[in-house]
Each structure stands twice: as structure tokens, then as C-alpha cells.
Amino acid sequence: MRAVSGLVLLPAAMVLLGFFVLPMAFVVATSLQSGVGIGSGIGRYVLFFSDPYYQNILLRTLWIALAVVLCTLILGYPVAYWLVRTESRFRMLFRGLVFFPLITSSIVRTFGWIILLSNNGFVNNILAALGLDEVQFLYRSQGIIIGLAHVLLPFMILTLMGALGNIDPALEQASRSLGASPWRSFYRIVLPMSIPGVIAGSLLVFALSTSAFVTPALLGGMQAPMMATLIYRQAVVAYDLPSAAATSMVLLTITVILVTFYYRVARPLPLNRMEVPLSRMEVRKAEGV
Amino acid sequence: MEQFSRLHVALTLDPQSLDSDADIALRMEKLSKRYPGAKEWSVKEFDLTVRRGSLVALLGPSGCGKTTTLRMLAGLVEPTGGDIFLENRNLNSIPAHRRNIGLVFQHYALFPLLTVFENVAYGLRERKVAQRDIQRRVAEALSMVQLFELSARKPNQLSGGQQQRVALARALVINPSLLLLDEPLSNLDAKLRHEVRDEIKRLQEKLGITTLFVTHDQEEALSMAQTVVVMRDGMIEQVGRPQEIYQKPATSFVADFVGSCNFVKAVATRRQRGALRCSVNGTPFELDVADVADAPLGAQLSLAVRPERLVVTAGHQAAKESWPGTVSDATYLGAITSYEIEMGSGIRLMAAVVNKEVPPFGKGSTVGVSWTDGAWRVLR
Numbered sequence: 043m044r045a046v047s048g049l050v051l052l053p054a055a056m057v058l059l060g061f062f063v064l065p066m067a068f069v070v071a072t073s074l075q076s077g078v079g080i081g082s083g084i085g086r087y088v089l090f091f092s093d094p095y096y097q098n099i100l101l102r103t104l105w106i107a108l109a110v111v112l113c114t115l116i117l118g119y120p121v122a123y124w125l126v127r128t129e130s131r132f133r134m135l136f137r138g139l140v141f142f143p144l145i146t147s148s149i150v151r152t153f154g155w156i157i158l159l160s161n162n163g164f165v166n167n168i169l170a171a172l173g174l175d176e177v178q179f180l181y182r183s184q185g186i187i188i189g190l191a192h193v194l195l196p197f198m199i200l201t202l203m204g205a206l207g208n209i210d211p212a213l214e215q216a217s218r219s220l221g222a223s224p225w226r227s228f229y230r231i232v233l234p235m236s237i238p239g240v241i242a243g244s245l246l247v248f249a250l251s252t253s254a255f256v257t258p259a260l261l262g263g264m265q266a267p268m269m270a271t272l273i274y275r276q277a278v279v280a281y282d283l284p285s286a287a288a289t290s291m292v293l294l295t296i297t298v299i300l301v302t303f304y305y306r307v308a309r310p311l312p313l314n315r316m317e318v319p320l321s322r323m324e325v326r327k328a329e330g331v
Numbered sequence: 332m333e334q335f336s337r338l339h340v341a342l343t344l345d346p347q348s349l350d351s352d353a354d355i356a357l358r359m360e361k362l363s364k365r366y367p368g369a370k371e372w373s374v375k376e377f378d379l380t381v382r383r384g385s386l387v388a389l390l391g392p393s394g395c396g397k398t399t400t401l402r403m404l405a406g407l408v409e410p411t412g413g414d415i416f417l418e419n420r421n422l423n424s425i426p427a428h429r430r431n432i433g434l435v436f437q438h439y440a441l442f443p444l445l446t447v448f449e450n451v452a453y454g455l456r457e458r459k460v461a462q463r464d465i466q467r468r469v470a471e472a473l474s475m476v477q478l479f480e481l482s483a484r485k486p487n488q489l490s491g492g493q494q495q496r497v498a499l500a501r502a503l504v505i506n507p508s509l510l511l512l513d514e515p516l517s518n519l520d521a522k523l524r525h526e527v528r529d530e531i532k533r534l535q536e537k538l539g540i541t542t543l544f545v546t547h548d549q550e551e552a553l554s555m556a557q558t559v560v561v562m563r564d565g566m567i568e569q570v571g572r573p574q575e576i577y578q579k580p581a582t583s584f585v586a587d588f589v590g591s592c593n594f595v596k597a598v599a600t601r602r603q604r605g606a607l608r609c610s611v612n613g614t615p616f617e618l619d620v621a622d623v624a625d626a627p628l629g630a631q632l633s634l635a636v637r638p639e640r641l642v643v644t645a646g647h648q649a650a651k652e653s654w655p656g657t658v659s660d661a662t663y664l665g666a667i668t669s670y671e672i673e674m675g676s677g678i679r680l681m682a683a684v685v686n687k688e689v690p691p692f693g694k695g696s697t698v699g700v701s702w703t704d705g706a707w708r709v710l711r
Contacts (some may be wrong), residue, residue, distance in 0.1 A: 131368055212440040215407050218427040219434035220454035220505060227428075234444055 073287035086288045096272075100292070103269045104300075106186055106258075107251035111244045113191040114198035118243070122202035123232075127211065140199050148193050152260045155189045156180065159261070181265040189257045194250055198243045205239020206232070245301060252297050269293045356383035356541040357404075357509060362413035363565075364399050373399045375565040377413065381558075384539040386532070388556035390546055392588065396565040397545045401511055404543070405434050418508050428457075433502030433540075437513040439494045441486035447473070447497050448482040454505040472504035473497075475534065492523045499531070503538065510535070512544035516551045528555055549589045553577065561585050583710045586635045593641075593680045594710070595634045599626050607709070609634060613676030616654050620707040633710045640706035641682040643670060643692065649699020656680065658696045672700060 076082035081089045090096045125137055143151065158164045159179035166176050179185035209232055217227035255270040262268065264275065269289065277286035362377040374396040381387055389397040402408040404415060406427030415422040422430055441450050451469045460468070473479040476496035486494055495515070502510060515531060516524045532555055535542050546552050552559050553573040561568040561576060561584075569581040580586035583594060597609035597618070606619040609632060620634060644653065659679070660671035668691040670682045680700060684691070692698055 210438075210440065212436050212438065213442060215405075215427075216434065216436060216440035217442075217453070218407070219405055219430075219432060220501070221428050221431075221457035222453075223426075223428050226457065231442055 069287045069290060072284055073291055075284045078282075078284050080282060080285050081288075086284060087292070090288060090292055096289075099267050099269060099272050100296070102183060102266065103252055103293075104296075106183055106190065106268060107248050109183075109187045110190045110194060110251045111247050113187065114195050114247050115240065115244060117191070118195055118198035119202055119236075119240075122199045122206055123228075125199070126203055126207040141196055143193075144196050149256055149260070151193055152189050152257045155185070155192065155261060159185050159188065180261060181263045183262070183266055185261040186258045186266060186268070189261045190251055190254055193254075193257055194247045197250065198247050201243035201246055202236070202239050205236050205242070209235050241304065245304060249297060249301065252293065354382050355380055356385075356418060357381040357543070358416040359400075359404075360414045360416070362400065362403060362415065363411050364396070364403060364408065365411045372411075372565050374403070374410075377565075377567065379560060379567070379570070381541060381543065383541050385541060385557050386535050386555060387543045387558045387560060388546060388552035389543065389560050389562060390549060390552040390589070391562035391568075392547055394564075395562040397547075397562050398513060400562075401513060401543070401545045404509070405432055405511055406430050431505065431507050433505060433507035433510045435495070435498045435502050435510070435512045435515060437515075437518065439486075439498040441494055441497055441501075443486050445485075446482065447478065447484050447486070447489070450486070450497055451501045451504050453501065458505070468504055469500075472500040475503070476500045476530070491518055492527060495519070495527065496530070499534070503534070503540070507540065510540045510542040512542070514546055514548075515544055517546070517548060524551075531555065553589070559589075561588065563588075579708070580635070580710070583633060583635065586708075586710060591638055591681060592635045593638065595636075595678060595680075597632050597634050599628050599630050599632055601628065611676075611678065614674065614678065616674075618654070618707060620709055621705055623709045626709060634707050635710045636680075636702060636707045638669070638681040638683040639667075640702050641680065641684075642701045642703070643672070643682050643684050644699050644701070645692070646697030646699060650701060653699030653701035656698055656700055658692050658694055658698055661691055661694060663691065670698075672698060674700070 073086060074083050080086070121140065125133070125140065128136070130136070160166070161176060161178070161180075165179065169175070169177060177184070179188065213231050213235075214224070214227045217231050218224060222230060252268075253270055254268065255274065258266075258268040259271050259274065262271065264271070267275070270293075273286050273289050273293070276282045276289060357380070359377055359379045362374060363372060364374040365372045377396070377400055379387075389400060391397050399408060403410045404422075406422065406425065410423070417430070417432070442453065445453070448469055451472055452465050455465045455468060469482075470479060473482060476499055478493060478496050478500065481489065481493065486497070489497065495518075512531070516527060519527055528551070544555070553576070556573060558570065559573055559576045560570050563584055569576060569585045571579075576585060576589055580589065580592075583592070586592040587594075596612045598612065599607055600610050600617070601608050602622060603619075605622055607622040607626060608617055608619055610617050611634075612631075618634075626632060644650070646655065649655070654674060656672040656674040658670055659673045662669045663686075665686075667683045667685050670684065670692065672680050672682060674680055682700065
């Protein structure tokens, strides 16, 4: 029996090996090459971390990713909650509206933001009408954060809907029957139970933000580069493949570290086997049936 | 005919409840609910008065509106029309979290991230009760349901029966004016059901809390409640004590839903000695029922008899007046045997006979069916 199940994994293992492990090894090897491009061998990595230009880009990437997570969380959580709790007959329509942007290419959406956020664009016109100073969005972090938040919002909402949808509405009702207002019930019962979903959504958006290319490239250009934009410039414009490889490895490593850190520390301990509230299955198991 | 019985029922409240206002804890007047976009009304013109300290069951099939009524009482569903008065306060403008009503959900709805203790303490914390009092009251409530030792556990570490007791303690510790239970016994296995049933009755009596529960299980209703309210299609079919509901069902629905019932169509032929003699349609057989004043002779009537009131004797031993029939099926159920007996003209009667030393009748046996006085009733 064991032998059979092992064989079944073989095709998937080969795909993983051929298209992930080997290329990854190749990238590492490239990053350590000497005699080509800026720096050489391990020195390339040392250069990356000591040069303030690269440090800046790394920090900007992490900062933008964090900001995008916060924006999508704040905007997405109420939407997700409403979508799972509403009894409106147009429920399905609203859900469709949330995911509709995903059908549109992110490039098209980013171009839309370029138009809206430009110095003579819609947003700045409104600010001027309100008597406020013009704000420079494009080619700065601000524009990237707005664009990325817009593009990644459906992912956050989707993840949160999964988590919130698993929370039995009877729990909120029980809380209300015991004397807690709907707001208190949300705060004391729903919010704590939704934390795993918040973490999952944040991780997803964070990972997608740090590695984002199109939106930061279009909205930030080379005046506000993120890691992916830098890799592009190194690999395609400067044709400095070893530097591009090194930058890629740095990005990957840092993301893995942060994800691990978040997983270990930020999640509530100890975890039940199921992080969601008791389903009937769990109850029956406890009863020993 | 149907309308008569429903109107009759609406006006005839449980005689015990026609007391002074001081004794009435809960009053529902013309309570109704129609969900937006729905064609049918879930609850129509529900009228009920409940005495303080009594235990009332709302009994009915799925979709009869009993759970909707319960939720309207709790404040989780807004009524389309009508009023609810709890201790003479109109609840219509009061949201759920200010009604001080204890609610026990069908699947308990215990807060999974809180311990048993914290679950029970929840309502008290919301009321800003002092910590010392919380400790004392929660300990009391948990002791009352014999779960004090498990205070530190989480709900997922409890069995179903234990979870329900926690839910009960949680609802009772806040000293509610009304206790509502949604299908309290339906999730429990047969053995637990007896235990929990007795426990709920004991607690309710001891604390004297006005209690209302919802169930589709007539055994649950009959065994626990002092007053049973039978519902169908959003309306009350009958209100009464369990014995009344069972022995004197007002409608054929109640007769068939609560326990089982045989129905037979007959024509009233004459009155004699205080009884109404009826001729069963399609047969030469005649039987007597207790007279009902407004049944004109010659009228078509629906007659009903409970399976356990029928006496089945072997054909050759049967009395002359008994109704002859042939056993078409016999099901052994341990304490009783359930017979299906063909009486002719497509009439089939179910009889439930207690098993004694005499072996049960087999299929095809000829038998005589008789009954004790008053077994048959006229139904509307």
C-alpha cells in the first residue's frame, strides 16, 4: 500500500523539482557568479545590505506592503462582514460586484489610477475644489499604495468572507440575548474568532504586495522603486543578471522570514485542530458518538 | 369547519390562564410575521397568554411558525404585526439585548474561545455585575446543572449533553423573566433525552421561571409541558394540557400529529341513549359516538379513534357487536404490537395492543375489533 501512494506523488514531485527546485538552484548559482555584473560572489549580498540605495528600496517595499495590508483590512473587513450576514435578495449580485474587478486585467486598472491620480487628475481636482493643496500621488509610495490596495482588495475580502462565514450567526444572537448590544457582540465574539482569517488575508495581501510588479512599476516608476521594479531594471535594462538574481533571493528570503514570524507569533496559541467554531461534527466527536 | 375550530381555539385560552393580570407573565396579541418577498405568512394572528411560572410547549411540524414565534419573543426577528407583552411591558420597541430573556439554542451556541465559566459569566459581565458576585452566581448556576468541576474547560471539550447544560446555566444565571428553548431535546440520544427532560422540568419548577419551548416532537411536548400549543401553518390549532390535547383533539390535524389516529367517514343516523349512532360509509357497520349537539342527522362526519383504544380479539371469540376485519400486517415493537387491519371497503384501522402471554395475531387472521366507551370522537 505504501509503495502505491508514493508513486502517485511522483508526477507532482517531478513538476516541483523541474520547475521550482532546479530553477531556484540556478538562480542562487547565478547570484554567486564572479566576474560578471556589479560585485562578486557573496560580496554581492554584502553590497546589497550596506548600500543605502538598496536599503531604501527594501524598506519601501516592506512599508508599502504593510500599508496595503492595513488599507485592505480596514476597507475589506466591513464589506466581508456585510456580505456574509446580509439577507438582501441582491446578495449574489453584490458578491459578484466585489469580484468583478478580478476579471479585469490589473494593468488596465492601474492605468485607470494613473489617470485619476495624476497632477491634473480627478482626485487632485477635487482636492483643489475643497481648497486643499495638490498632492503628488504618482511616482511616489502613496500612489502605489492606493493602486495596490485597490487591486488586492478582493483577495482580502474573499479570505475574510471565508473566515466570517464560518462563524455561526447563532453566536452573535446568543450574545445579544445575554445583554450585549450588536456592536459589543461583534467586538467580544466575532472579532476574536475572525483573527485566523485576518491573519490569512493579511499574509496573502502582504505576499502579493511585496512581489507586485506591474502596479508599482506603472505607478512608481524608477522614482519610487520596489523590489520587483529593481529586479526588472537589473535584469532587463542593465542586463546584470547576477545582481537581479541576488535581489530576488533577498526578496524571497525576507518574505519567508516574515511569513514564518507572523505565523508563529501572531497567531493565538494553543490552536484547536479546527480554528473555526464547533461544527456539528466536532460536537459529535466530543460526545464519543 | 376548519375556521370554526381555529376561531374557537383562539378564544378559548387555557382555562388556567384566565386569571388576573398579576398572574400573566407573557401575552402575545395578534402576533404575525411575513418575511420580505415571501408569499405566505410564517405566523398569522398568534394569540396566547402565559401564566407566570408555567412551562409551555409550541408543538408543530417544520414550517408551522413555531421557531419564528420564538425568535420574535427573543427579539431576533421583528414581527410584521402584533404585540408582545412581557410583565406588562410592550417588547416591540425593545431590542433583543435589553429584553432580559434567556435563550437556549438548538445547537447551544456556546462561545468557543471562552471557558465554561466565562460563557456562563458572559451575561453578568455585560450587566456590569461586580466580580465577586459574578464568581458566586456563576458557581451557583454551574452547581445547579452539576458542571461546576468543568468550569475551566472549553466547549469543544464537552459532550453534547454537557454543552446543553452550560447553555442552560448561561441563560438562567441572568435571572431572566422568560426562558426560551429551541428544540431542547432533539440533538440528544434517547437515554440523555430522559435525563435532560427531567432536569429541565426540575430546574424550571425550582426556579419558577416562565418557560416556553419549541419542538416538533410530540413526546417531548407531552412529557415536559404543562400547556401545549399545537401549531400549523402559522396558526394555533389547539391549546391545552397534554391530556386534553391527546384525548380531546380539536381537529383531525391535532389528532393525527399528536399520537396516531384512525379516521373514518360516517353518516349520523340517529340519536339514542345520549349517543350518536353513525353508519360507516361503505359498510353495514354502525358505531356509537358521544353526541355532539350541532351534528345534524344525515350529516357526513369524520370520526377518529386512537390505536391503543381498540381491542382486538380472535375472530371466533369476538363479540357479536365487534367489527370484523382481517389482519393485513403485524409489527412487533417490544411492548406493543401494531396491527393493520382491513375492515372492508378500503377502510384500514391501526391498532396498538399491549403484548401479554397471548401470542400476537398473524397476517391473515380474522379478528374482531371493539373498543371501550367513548373511544370514538367526532372531529371537525
